[in-house]
Amino acid sequence: MSTTALSSSSTGSTGQPPPRRKAPRRPKPAPGTQRISPLRVIGLTVVWLFTAFNLLVLYWLIMAAFKTPLEIFREPLSLPATLFERGTPFRNFVYAWESAEFGTAFLNTVILVAVCSVVIVLVSAPAAYALSRLGVRGSGPMTAFIAIGMGVPFQTVIIPLFIAMSEIDLNNNLFGLALIYVALSLPFTVFLLTGFFRSLPDELEEAASIDGASATRTFWSIMLPLARGGLITALILNAIGLWNETLLAIVFLQENANFTLARALFTFYNAASYQSEYGGLLAGVAIIVLPMLVMYILLARRIITGLTLGAGK
Structure with missing residues (x-):
């Protein structure tokens, strides 16, 4: 074929060159992903200011714990000096521990928080599994009803709870306080674990059913180990929340022998x-803040990963 034929075939029968194809249009970037975004700048500024404020408060708290009252008011942000010069840097901690009877309160708090956190997870896990995996009739409305429980302030039920606990003689009793802790923590934990169980693959459940495993055995042997990340996250969040709880302990505990750390600190104030x-x-x-702060710093990645996994499925 000659060059003329090639040129004529490329231009078409009309003698006009074929139209040039347009390059595909670039998709618009998502809001907030541009290099310079006013919302992004404002958001980052607020986050860093809030972080700096909290770090400043934490620094002031730790430094003030090693100071005399005069230093606290005259030099609030300076490093402690007087107690170190006297050779008694931990004098304030010893005074607080002995005067507030933190020894008994610390033991009560550790036992109460540990037992309640484990019981909450043990009760919530089967409930969340039944609502999310077993196809229970009305599971959707039941899950929504449980979620509503998270929006009810527990301060509104303190008086009815106090009257009810007095009727069964469980006021001023760690067992009674443990029952209240478990009951008030169930809505959040069930709702949290429901998302984890929904994120698990269906194939494993189907394989277990084919092998003849019951729903109970499937839950304990297969699904529960797979949801270990969610269970640990729920356990840690409940432990942190119960450790810092104060109002219920003030209302339901009156004797020093039953005080938790928060309740003992309120009396010591x-x-x-x-x-x-x-x-x-x-x-x-x-003494009350630092253990949970250290715990959160050590387990922050696990907590964030667990919450993200449960929310992303």
Whole structure:
């Protein structure tokens, strides 16, 4: 074929060159993903300011726990000096521990939080599995009803709870307080674990059914180990929340022998304020705050990963 024929075939029968194809249009970037976005700048600014404020408060709390009352008010952000010069840097912590009887309160809190957290997860896991995997009739409305329980402030039920617990003689009793903790923590935990069980693959359940496994055995032997990340996340979140709980402990506990750490600190506040022992008071706050802070720092990645997995499925 000649060059003329090639040129004529490329231009078409009309003698016009074929139209040039347009390049595909680039998709618009999602909001907030541009390099310079006002919303992104505002959001990052707010987050970092909030983080800086919390770090400043934490720094002030730790430094004040090693200071005398005079240093706390005159030099609130400076490093502690007087107690270190006297050779008694932990004087405030010793005073708080002995005066507030934190030894018994610490033991009560550890046992109460550990038992309640485990019981909450043990009760919530089967309930969440039944609502999300067994096709229970009305499971959708039941899950929504449980979620509504998270929106009811527990302060609104304190008086009815106090009257009910008095009728069965469970006021001023750690067992009674444990029952309240478990009951009030179930809605959040069931709702959280429902998302984890829904994220598990159906094939494993079908294979277990073909092998003749019952629903109970499938739950305990297959599904529960697979949801270990969600169970640990729920356990940690409940432990942190119960450790810091104060209002219910104030209402339902009256004897020093039954006090939790938060309840003991509330009583210690009056004595420390009367004696102007503000360093000892802040040392008591640090004794309560620091264990959970360390725990959260060590397990933050597991908590965030677990929450993201449950929300993303």
